[in-house]
Structure formats: C-alpha cells, structure tokens
Amino acid sequence: MSAFAALLVRDLRLAGRGGADALTLVLFFVMVGAVTPFAVGPDRVLLARLAPGIVWIAAFLSLLLGLDRLFRADEDDGTLLLLRQAALPLEAVVFAKLLAHWLLTALPLLVASPLLAILLSMDMDVWARTALALLLGTPALAAFGAVGAAVTVGLRRGGLLGPVLMLPLSVPVLIFGAGAIAPGSGDAALLFLAALSLVSVAFCPFAAALALRVGSE
C-alpha cells in the first residue's frame, strides 16, 4: 500500500471505529433542516424559496464545526510530529487527510441531502442542483478549513477559532453555492464553485503544511 493510500485508509478506519462521532455532523445538518419549518412556519412556498440558503447554511456550519478534528487527534498523540519524517512530503500528508476529511464530513451531507429536501419541500430538480452544488462547493470549504485547522492546531482549546478565521474565505463558496440553487440561475455559479474548489484544493495543502511547520516550532 502506498503511503498516501495508507493515510487515507487509516483516517477512514479510525472514523469507522469512532462510531457515533462520525454521525454528529450529519445529524447537525439534518437538525437545521428539521427545525427550520418550525421557526419560519409551515408555508410550503416560503420554505421552498428559503431552502437553498438553508441547505447551504446547514452544510457550511456543520463543515466548520468538524474542522477542528482534521489535525487534532494526530497532534494530541504525537502522530503529526512523526509524520514529518514520513516518506512523503507534509503537503501530501495534508492532502491525504483533507481527502479523507471530505469523504467523512462532506460526503455524508450529500447522502443526507434528500432528507433535507423533503423537510424543506424542495422539488426534485432543485434537490438535484443542490446536490451538485454541494458536490462542487464542499471541497473548497474543506480546503479553506484545513488551513484554519492547521493554524489553530497548536492551540489547546482552539475549538472554533479556525472556523472563525476561515469564515471570510469561505463566504464566496456560500454565495455561489446558494446562487447555483436559486431558481432561474444559470450554470455560471456552478462553474465558479468548481473553480473555487479546484484552486483551493490545489493551494491549501501547501498553506496548511506551512502553518503546521511554523506551528510546531
């Protein structure tokens, strides 16, 4: 098994054995959708109109909440320090962990999105666009988040500092993500989302690795 695959498999395996912990974010995502109709009233037209924004807020917040665990466990047990001597560069280590993190936090949201669509009375077309927008936009959120997590991993109780740091960078994803689902929107927003994800996934591992290097000094 290559070093990259070993990192990926290990993170997935650890999440699988962590049990309920992996489901917390999906539950949060669904809960936001579940409580919205109670908060804004059961008006189906209004709900359908708000749905794209609510889905993105739910996805955005649950991804931000999950950020801290990206490097935390490896930092706490010393693995991150030892990975500096790995056969592959730290940037590749970060990329492998980012990929695993996306599979563990963003992919479950995609899987749970039909449930949210029902709760928010979205029709099938809108749901399909929502899923596509989430698929294209969440890699960017995870990548920006990796930088925030790397910057704050040295702080014992960094907690929500990383997400707060990365909030401004993530706002364009939210804008284009919600724009892509809004009725009557063209494909331009989806293309922007894809571009954001490609650029951020390409550059953020370098920024995060640099932050980890500086942070351990």
Place this chain on the structure above:
Amino acid sequence: MTGPHPLLTVENLALSRGGRQLFAGLGFSLSPGQLLALRGPNGAGKSSLLLALAGILRPAAGRLDWHAEEPPKLHLLAHQPGVKARLTLAENLDFWRAVNGPTGLAASAALERVGLGALGGLDAGYLSAGQTRRLALARLLVTDRRLWLLDEPLSALDAAGDALVAGLIADRLATGGAIVAATHDDLPGATRTLTLGPPA
C-alpha cells in the same frame, strides 16, 4: 573519535524557545556506529536539540551538515508515541511501515522483536505505558533508517525493556547506524556523551 565519513556535523548551533536561549555554540559530529548520549538537567534543551536535528525546530544560529543525505532519513522517538488507540498493534505498525517506507521488518516480526508478538490483534488502547513504549520502538524497526533520535528511550520500561532497548541500539550501531539519545540513565554502548548545561 570522528570517522572518515561523518553522518552529521553540527557547527555552532544555537537554539532558543519562547525567546529564551537554551544553548549556543554547540558543535559535534556523528559517525556511523556511534551513540551520542545527551545529558543535562531538565530544561537544558535535550529534547529541543533532538527536534532541531529532526528538522522540526529551526536553529537560531549555526548549521547542520548532513553530508550525503539531504534531507536526512531518520527516526524520531518522541515523548508521545504516535499510537492510535482504536487501531490494533499490527494496524498501527502497518500504517507506519507504509507511510515511512517498507524497508525494514514486517509488522509481525517487529512486534516479536519488542516482545509484543502475541498481541498483534489487540487494540493499542489496551496497552500499558511500557507496552505502548515498546510499540513505539517497533515503529523504528519496520522502516530501516540509519539515524535514530531517541528521547528518553528507557522511560516507562521494565528491566527487560531496558535490555531490549540496549539490544536494539547495539543492532542499529552494528549495522552502520548512528543514534542520538537524550537520557538520564546510563545507556549501554554510549560511545560519547554531550552534556548540556542548565538553561541560561
């Protein structure tokens, strides 16, 4: 006693942490087959020197010359074992073997060597402190690297564990490796000692 081809030459090294200088003007060289024991009171900078050699801390001044190998391939045995409680012993070792390069023993053979041979399928979270230390030592065996940086290698180990570490060190030195170890105990086979003074 410096061999003809030193692995590492340290010149005029200074380290500071948190704005406080730990030491300055440190120099030594390390050749294959040598074990350099770092001694000194708590806070003298032994662990920090190991981290600097591992490339994790940047020296405030001075130079590390790795001669042939740049960047150096080395093993660091730090205070924290880097062991995942939810993975079995064998999975932990297989992970490091894949990540660091499968150039050493197989996981089962390495576990056998450190006296954990029967526990390969056990979750590492059930290990005692000493057993976790042994598992961390097994990580050094699954990937073959010439230089070992050991931070308190004997901590948490019983008498048999001390003998095990002595055996591992002897094997590494006999096969052309070199070791730098921060220690308060007498490491068998220490060919040289470097004593760091109390921090200024």
